[in-house]
Amino acid sequence: MTISIGDKLPDVEFKVKTADGIEGRSTSDVFSGKTIAVFGIPGAFTPTCSGSHLPGYLSALGQFAEKGVDSIACISVNDAHVMKAWAEATDADGQILFLADGNAEFTKAAGLEFDAQAGGMGLRCVRFSMLVDDGIVKDLHIEPIPSQAIETSAEKLLTSL
Secondary structure (H helix, E strand, O other): OOOOOOOEOOOOEEEEEEOOEEEEEEHHHHHOOOEEEEEEEOOOOOHHHHHHHHHHHHHOHHHHHHOOOOEEEEEEOOOHHHHHHHHHHOOOEOOEEEEEOOOOHHHHHOOOEEEOHHHOOOEEEOOEEEEEEOOEEEEEEEOOOOOOOOOOOHHHHHHOO
Protein backbone atom coordinates (compact mmCIF):
# COMPACT_ATOMS: atom_id res chain seq x y z
CA MET A 1 0.00 0.00 0.00
CA THR A 2 1.40 3.37 -1.04
CA ILE A 3 1.96 6.01 1.62
CA SER A 4 -0.64 8.79 1.58
CA ILE A 5 -1.11 12.34 2.76
CA GLY A 6 -1.60 12.26 6.53
CA ASP A 7 0.51 9.12 7.03
CA LYS A 8 3.54 8.98 9.28
CA LEU A 9 6.77 8.08 7.49
CA PRO A 10 7.98 4.52 8.04
CA ASP A 11 10.62 4.11 10.74
CA VAL A 12 13.78 3.02 8.94
CA GLU A 13 17.48 3.79 8.95
CA PHE A 14 18.99 5.61 6.00
CA LYS A 15 22.73 5.67 5.36
CA VAL A 16 24.76 8.83 4.81
CA LYS A 17 28.45 9.04 3.95
CA THR A 18 30.31 11.61 6.04
CA ALA A 19 33.97 12.43 6.61
CA ASP A 20 33.88 9.88 9.45
CA GLY A 21 32.46 7.07 7.31
CA ILE A 22 28.97 5.65 6.77
CA GLU A 23 26.46 6.76 9.37
CA GLY A 24 22.91 5.65 10.03
CA ARG A 25 20.16 8.25 10.23
CA SER A 26 16.77 7.13 11.46
CA THR A 27 13.58 8.57 10.09
CA SER A 28 13.10 10.45 13.36
CA ASP A 29 16.69 11.80 13.23
CA VAL A 30 15.97 13.33 9.84
CA PHE A 31 12.33 14.41 10.08
CA SER A 32 11.33 15.03 13.72
CA GLY A 33 10.46 18.64 14.42
CA LYS A 34 11.28 19.76 10.89
CA THR A 35 9.56 20.59 7.63
CA ILE A 36 11.37 18.86 4.80
CA ALA A 37 10.82 18.73 1.07
CA VAL A 38 11.69 15.21 -0.09
CA PHE A 39 12.15 13.87 -3.57
CA GLY A 40 12.76 10.26 -4.48
CA ILE A 41 14.54 9.09 -7.58
CA PRO A 42 15.05 5.79 -9.41
CA GLY A 43 18.83 6.19 -9.42
CA ALA A 44 21.70 8.60 -8.93
CA PHE A 45 23.57 9.57 -12.09
CA THR A 46 20.63 8.57 -14.32
CA PRO A 47 19.62 11.01 -17.08
CA THR A 48 16.39 12.52 -15.71
CA CYS A 49 17.59 12.48 -12.10
CA SER A 50 20.81 14.29 -12.96
CA GLY A 51 19.51 16.40 -15.83
CA SER A 52 16.36 17.91 -14.38
CA HIS A 53 15.07 16.48 -11.10
CA LEU A 54 18.01 17.25 -8.79
CA PRO A 55 18.95 20.53 -10.52
CA GLY A 56 15.39 21.82 -10.04
CA TYR A 57 15.55 21.28 -6.29
CA LEU A 58 19.06 22.67 -6.07
CA SER A 59 18.07 25.89 -7.82
CA ALA A 60 14.93 26.25 -5.66
CA LEU A 61 16.67 25.99 -2.26
CA GLY A 62 16.00 29.65 -1.46
CA GLN A 63 12.35 29.47 -2.49
CA PHE A 64 11.75 26.46 -0.24
CA ALA A 65 13.47 28.24 2.66
CA GLU A 66 11.28 31.33 2.12
CA LYS A 67 8.21 29.09 2.44
CA GLY A 68 9.35 27.65 5.76
CA VAL A 69 11.00 24.45 4.58
CA ASP A 70 13.96 23.57 6.81
CA SER A 71 15.78 21.41 4.28
CA ILE A 72 15.53 19.29 1.16
CA ALA A 73 16.30 15.57 1.10
CA CYS A 74 16.78 13.13 -1.76
CA ILE A 75 16.09 9.41 -1.32
CA SER A 76 17.29 6.70 -3.68
CA VAL A 77 17.85 2.95 -3.70
CA ASN A 78 21.59 3.50 -4.06
CA ASP A 79 24.34 2.97 -1.52
CA ALA A 80 25.78 5.83 0.53
CA HIS A 81 29.00 5.91 -1.53
CA VAL A 82 27.09 6.46 -4.77
CA MET A 83 24.86 9.10 -3.18
CA LYS A 84 27.89 10.99 -1.84
CA ALA A 85 29.65 10.82 -5.22
CA TRP A 86 26.50 12.10 -6.94
CA ALA A 87 26.14 14.93 -4.42
CA GLU A 88 29.74 15.97 -5.05
CA ALA A 89 29.50 15.60 -8.83
CA THR A 90 26.45 17.88 -8.97
CA ASP A 91 27.72 20.50 -6.48
CA ALA A 92 24.76 19.64 -4.23
CA ASP A 93 26.87 18.26 -1.37
CA GLY A 94 26.04 20.10 1.84
CA GLN A 95 22.99 21.76 0.29
CA ILE A 96 20.66 18.78 -0.06
CA LEU A 97 20.61 15.80 2.27
CA PHE A 98 21.28 12.61 0.30
CA LEU A 99 19.67 9.61 2.00
CA ALA A 100 20.77 6.19 0.79
CA ASP A 101 18.06 3.55 0.95
CA GLY A 102 20.34 0.81 -0.36
CA ASN A 103 18.18 -2.10 0.80
CA ALA A 104 14.97 -0.31 -0.22
CA GLU A 105 13.65 -0.48 3.34
CA PHE A 106 12.02 2.95 3.18
CA THR A 107 10.97 2.50 -0.43
CA LYS A 108 9.18 -0.80 0.25
CA ALA A 109 7.68 0.29 3.59
CA ALA A 110 6.25 3.40 1.90
CA GLY A 111 4.95 1.38 -1.08
CA LEU A 112 7.04 3.44 -3.48
CA GLU A 113 8.95 0.65 -5.22
CA PHE A 114 8.88 -0.51 -8.81
CA ASP A 115 10.50 -3.39 -10.62
CA ALA A 116 13.11 -2.17 -13.10
CA GLN A 117 14.66 -5.60 -13.72
CA ALA A 118 13.77 -5.47 -17.39
CA GLY A 119 16.23 -2.59 -17.74
CA GLY A 120 18.84 -4.29 -15.56
CA MET A 121 18.26 -1.95 -12.62
CA GLY A 122 16.51 -4.26 -10.14
CA LEU A 123 14.15 -2.86 -7.51
CA ARG A 124 13.96 0.93 -7.61
CA CYS A 125 12.11 3.80 -6.02
CA VAL A 126 9.41 5.50 -8.05
CA ARG A 127 10.02 9.15 -8.77
CA PHE A 128 8.15 11.09 -6.10
CA SER A 129 8.09 14.32 -4.14
CA MET A 130 6.54 15.03 -0.79
CA LEU A 131 6.37 17.65 1.88
CA VAL A 132 6.92 16.17 5.33
CA ASP A 133 6.15 18.05 8.53
CA ASP A 134 7.43 16.44 11.75
CA GLY A 135 7.40 13.01 10.08
CA ILE A 136 3.87 13.34 8.64
CA VAL A 137 3.25 13.49 4.88
CA LYS A 138 1.52 16.79 4.10
CA ASP A 139 1.72 16.63 0.31
CA LEU A 140 2.64 13.82 -2.09
CA HIS A 141 3.23 13.60 -5.83
CA ILE A 142 4.11 10.43 -7.74
CA GLU A 143 5.44 10.70 -11.27
CA PRO A 144 3.33 8.64 -13.69
CA ILE A 145 6.18 8.27 -16.21
CA PRO A 146 9.52 7.35 -14.55
CA SER A 147 11.62 9.07 -17.23
CA GLN A 148 9.98 12.43 -16.51
CA ALA A 149 10.17 14.84 -13.57
CA ILE A 150 7.11 17.01 -14.10
CA GLU A 151 4.60 16.11 -11.39
CA THR A 152 7.45 15.66 -8.90
CA SER A 153 9.47 18.74 -9.83
CA ALA A 154 10.53 21.39 -7.34
CA GLU A 155 8.25 23.87 -9.10
CA LYS A 156 5.23 21.60 -8.63
CA LEU A 157 5.97 20.98 -4.95
CA LEU A 158 6.52 24.71 -4.36
CA THR A 159 3.03 25.47 -5.71
CA SER A 160 1.52 23.29 -2.99
CA LEU A 161 3.20 25.24 -0.15
